[in-house]
Amino acid sequence: MTPVAKRKMERRKTFNDYIAKKQLKSTKQRDIIFNEFFNYYIGRHVTVEELYEDIKRSNPSIGFATVYRTLKLFKESGIASERNFGDGKARYEPIRSETEHHHHMICTECGDIVEFANMQIESCLHQVAKLNEFNVKNHKLEIYGLCSSCGES
Amino acid sequence: MTPVAKRKMERRKTFNDYIAKKQLKSTKQRDIIFNEFFNYYIGRHVTVEELYEDIKRSNPSIGFATVYRTLKLFKESGIASERNFGDGKARYEPIRSETEHHHHMICTECGDIVEFANMQIESCLHQVAKLNEFNVKNHKLEIYGLCSSCGES
């Protein structure tokens, strides 16, 4: 089995377990949204509206509220992250593995998003927290500026 | 002259220069808001609503829109920063010096905000940007969790 296929099953299981634990129900709509989101939006950062417009093409009967609620469910169950890049709209992205962690550089000109991870930053940050006796739950780091295409740099 | 008094004059000048450059006008309201904000909110992170409620007590005729627009003006002129800590409300804080730069740890329990600065993080971050040919305009780093009072750590 490919790593991608393996991860697919993992996510499915995590979601199903969450559904079971919370005594929720499996529905056609949730399946459709799950498939669309995890098949086509890996490595992307999609707004609720965008995903809704996308899904509507193949499934016109699905409502915005359902997409909204389902993305929230993905987040709660730990298979998706919510991101906020300062344009007032929440964005969602699939979590690629149990351990992955990354941050973002956002181009203010073209909207392009570059992801990065840096161990040194992570350890500094936890060190600072420890020094202040601060119990870290999560953190965000965003760099705004011009990407290589847009900037003179 | 104390450093605080010196900084006070600097800010005033920066603001006046901005007013002049943009061909705006000095007004009583702007003076009142300026004084309240820079006398009482150094090191704090105030919402528009909070500052408005505060100012209304001594100056009941000042409108919310004016406070809103004036804080925006402070930001544009470079004497205040706008912050967003994920509760959906913009917050403003006076900039303490021309060169200062810091980030925030936000307690999700009591709302307390701890500031910190870390040179190593800053240089790592610029290194990452350089590597990606990304021209940095600004950046934000926020740590969410439990402060020393609220957390078991």
Added chain:
DNA sequence: TTTATTATTGATATTAAATATCAATATCGT
């Protein structure tokens, strides 16, 4: 100082995203 020009003010309206409501319907354990 008076007048003319232009920006500001404060009340109110609008926008937009997030979230709540609810009757009809689907899911699931028995």
Added chain:
DNA sequence: ACGATATTGATATTTAATATCAATAATAAA
């Protein structure tokens, strides 16, 4: 198949941010 409970989709509400606009204030010109 039945009954209990969760879900759906349409719509309404909330809330922060921002736009509108007539009255007013600030500055420049006469």
